[in-house]
Ligand SMILES: *[C@@H]1O[C@H](CO)[C@@H](O)[C@H](O)[C@H]1NC(C)=O
Ligand SMILES: *[C@@H]1O[C@H](CO)[C@@H](O)[C@H](O)[C@H]1NC(C)=O
Ligand SMILES: *[C@@H]1O[C@H](CO)[C@@H](O)[C@H](O)[C@H]1NC(C)=O
């Protein structure tokens with residue numbers, strides 16, 4: 324309401340002024356801007372500056388109106404060279420700015436950062452600088468379905484496979500399914516919801532009996548942008564799930580076998596050692612009785628135990644020789 328009054332006021336001023344001076348006109352080098360959701364956009368209006376800019380005399384108003392809405396939103400206002408915050412709609416707080424350094428060149432450049440779907444619409448740029456004029460610029464915002472989430476499942480209790488593709492974008496996309504030879508879209512169920520950001524959250528589910536084909540793809544077709552994105556799904560993933568089940572079994576069995584082997588060999592060694600200890604006093608006694616038994620004693624040990632207990636054996640032999 325306020326802005327409309329200002330405009331009318333400025334426009335009457337225009338008629339008074341135009342009689343004395345050359346007509347003040349605002350120009351737009353680009354009438355249509357199409358930008359990607361989440362990116363930054365700068366939209367430009369030009370106005371005549373004769374020599375150096377007198378900022379105190381400059382007023383720039385940027386307003387946005389969405390299609391089908393009556394009320395416009397204040398995007399950015401510069402009044403007599405100063406930012407006028409109260410007229411800014413909360414949607415644009417912290418996201419809209421006028422590039423002040425460009426003003427002296429007669430360029431009123433509005434920058435909007437991290438563009439939202441709701442930023443799309445018609446933008447009015449009105450400039451009052453010892454004369455007043457305005458132009459409209461159109462902003463379109465698109466969001467391609469660039470990240471497609473996929474899922475493969477086996478329908479429990481049935482021999483059917485369920486493939487799912489989900490993505491967000493704008494405007495609404497159609498989803499097609501295909502494998503190497505067939506268009507499978509007929510058996511797909513595609514639904515959507517709207518996110519808080521105004522994006523379409525599209526989910527498409529294809530349920531089918533698997534056959535020889537293993538490669539499937541879902542295609543998100545954004546008709547208005549004539550843009551396509553796709554994701555490929557392999558039903559081999561279901562197979563690899565089974566493999567990974569076997570793998571985890573192997574991962575369990577192998578350490579178990581190793582543990583059993585280690586434990587049993589430890590047990591064998593322990594028992595051999597025990598029998599060795601039990602034998603030794605007997606042998607020593609024998610040795611005392613018959614020194615010729617020495618060589619025979621050595622042959623009692625198998626080579627492994629001999630290696631392990633070499634030190635013990637030599638010690639006992641030494642002690643034997645001391646005794647002898
Ligand atoms: C958008 O502008 C902001 C602030 O100027 C900057 O930090 C950001 O990197 C820009 N983003 C892109 C995608 O250019
Ligand atoms: C620009 O300023 C000069 C002198 O300052 C004046 O003669 C001329 O008419 C002005 N032109 C416009 C378009 O206002
Ligand atoms: C499609 O899926 C929606 C929700 O998942 C469900 O309500 C609807 O009945 C399904 N339509 C068909 C034709 O299967």
Ligand SMILES: *[C@@H]1O[C@H](CO)[C@@H](O)[C@H](O)[C@H]1NC(C)=O
Nearest residue numbers: 489491516517518524525526
């Ligand atoms: C989109 O929908 C899927 C389920 O269909 C849900 O899991 C996901 O969280 C939704 N994403 C957003 C951003 O709403």
Ligand SMILES: *[C@@H]1O[C@H](CO)[C@@H](O)[C@H](O)[C@H]1NC(C)=O
Nearest residue numbers: 505507531532533534535536
């Ligand atoms: C594989 O599935 C497609 C789609 O369901 C079907 O048209 C085709 O006849 C099937 N092929 C075989 C060999 O079953």
Ligand SMILES: *[C@@H]1O[C@H](CO)[C@@H](O)[C@H](O)[C@H]1NC(C)=O
Nearest residue numbers: 503535536537538539555557
């Ligand atoms: C499926 O795709 C993979 C890789 O894209 C390829 O190696 C394989 O041969 C394809 N399978 C069939 C049956 O076409």
